[in-house]
Amino acid sequence: MHTIGTPGLWLAFSLLVVVALVVDFVVLRAGGAHKVSFKEAALWSIAWIMLAMLFNLGLWYWLDGHVGPELANETALQFLTGYVVEKALAIDNIFVFLLIFSRFGVGPELQQRALMIGILGAIVLRAILIFIGAALIARYHWILYFFGAFLVYTGVQMVRAPNDEADFEANPLLRWMRGHLRLSAEYHGTALSVVKDGVRWFTPMFVVIMLLAVTDVIFAVDSIPAIFAITEDPFVVLTSNVFAVLGLRALFFLVAGMAERFHLLNYGLAGVLSFIGVKMLIVDAWKVPIGLSLGIVALLIGASLVASRLFPKID
Numbered sequence: 413m414h415t416i417g418t419p420g421l422w423l424a425f426s427l428l429v430v431v432a433l434v435v436d437f438v439v440l441r442a443g444g445a446h447k448v449s450f451k452e453a454a455l456w457s458i459a460w461i462m463l464a465m466l467f468n469l470g471l472w473y474w475l476d477g478h479v480g481p482e483l484a485n486e487t488a489l490q491f492l493t494g495y496v497v498e499k500a501l502a503i504d505n506i507f508v509f510l511l512i513f514s515r516f517g518v519g520p521e522l523q524q525r526a527l528m529i530g531i532l533g534a535i536v537l538r539a540i541l542i543f544i545g546a547a548l549i550a551r552y553h554w555i556l557y558f559f560g561a562f563l564v565y566t567g568v569q570m571v572r573a574p575n576d577e578a579d580f581e582a583n584p585l586l587r588w589m590r591g592h593l594r595l596s597a598e599y600h601g602t603a604l605s606v607v608k609d610g611v612r613w614f615t616p617m618f619v620v621i622m623l624l625a626v627t628d629v630i631f632a633v634d635s636i637p638a639i640f641a642i643t644e645d646p647f648v649v650l651t652s653n654v655f656a657v658l659g660l661r662a663l664f665f666l667v668a669g670m671a672e673r674f675h676l677l678n679y680g681l682a683g684v685l686s687f688i689g690v691k692m693l694i695v696d697a698w699k700v701p702i703g704l705s706l707g708i709v710a711l712l713i714g715a716s717l718v719a720s721r722l723f724p725k726i727d
Contacts, residue, residue: 414550416475416487417647425467425651432463432658433532440524447520453665460659464495467655486702490643493706494652497642497688499663500713501635501681502656506664508627516620525602526617527661530624537629538653541636546646559637560692566634567686570678585626589619628657634685641692642705675725680716684709 468491475484513523548555589595596613600606604618632653639649667674687708691700 415645415647416479416483417645421471421474421647424470425647428463428467429654429658436528436658436661440528448524448665450666453662456662457659457666460655460662464652464655464659467651468492468495471651487643487645487648489702489706490645490648491652493642493702493709494639494648495656496706497638497684497709498635498653498656499659500684500709501638502660502663503667503677503681505628505660506667509624509664510668512620512623512627516616518617518620519599522599522602522617523664524661526620526624527664530621530628531657531660533621533625534628534632535654535657537625538632538636538657539650541629541632542646542650542653545636545640546644546649549640549644556640556692556695559640560689560695563634563637563641563685563689563692565689567682567684567689570682570685583623585622586619589614589622595619628660637692638685638688641688641695642702674717674720676716676720676723677713678716679719680713683712683716687712 468488471491472484472488475487509527512518513526518526594611594613595618596606596608596615598615599617600615602617603615604621605612605614607613636649636653639652643649688705691705694700
């Protein structure tokens with residue numbers, strides 16, 4: 413498969429992610445378990461966005477010096493478009509995360525820890541999915557049509573059932589854990605398991621973290637094909653995906669308090685998925701320019717946010 417990712421670029425990306433995660437963990441531990449304020453969430457969101465943009469700028473600079481400005485400009489725009497798409501679709505994850513926290517009674521002071529560990533698991537699982545997807549697309553071009561049709565179908569389903577809530581009691585992972593693990597009914601701070609009378613029990617925090625990671629991967633089944641419509645380069649797909657996911661914890665606390673204000677966002681996301689699906693279906697007839705794709709995605713998301721404010725939800 414063709415990729416711009418040299419061993420040096422992969423190493424630089426990996427080191428940057430590791431350092432960012434270490435800093436995040438250190439700050440999280442120093443702050444202790446606490447309820448995240450809107451201001452704190454906004455500052456962290458800005459920090460993660462700036463980190464992603466700095467990485468994109470560094471990637472553009474390196475490519476400009478080694479392969480020329482044309483590929484550098486195209487790759488930087490692909491990264492930005494992929495990042496924006498993933499960031500927008502991640503908002504849908506947040507609504508489900510809210511349901512999980514509500515269903516399992518996770519207090520505000522414990523949500524940070526749960527999100528942090530859940531996101532780490534999601535990054536690993538997403539990386540596996542991305543490399544499998546890249547290998548399949550490189551070998552079987554027709555899979556792009558399957559991805560495109562799937563995204564259009566998903567977009568239509570989001571319009572038909574915009575407020576469809578997850579049925580956690582029917583969740584296969586939850587049912588498996590209940591059938592095979594000893595689950596305690598009480599939280600023990602941020603501990604994932606405790607030992608009682610020589611027997612290990614898994615806490616509700618463990619259950620929540622597993623559900624967060626798997627739920628994110630389920631949503632990635634939509635978002636990863638969407639980014640492959642923008643670029644088939646696994647380096648650009650993975651880096652834009654990871655940087656978007658890294659900021660998911662801060663984005664959660666930023667958006668959680670405003671979920672009801674943007675009740676029409678699902679329609680914007682449905683439009684994004686449908687547009688990208690059509691883009692994949694016509695890829696052999698017309699390759700939609702990256703700049704145009706970015707503009708349409710931004711317009712669809714922006715329009716849904718503005719419409720939510722102009723037409724408030726009627727209870």
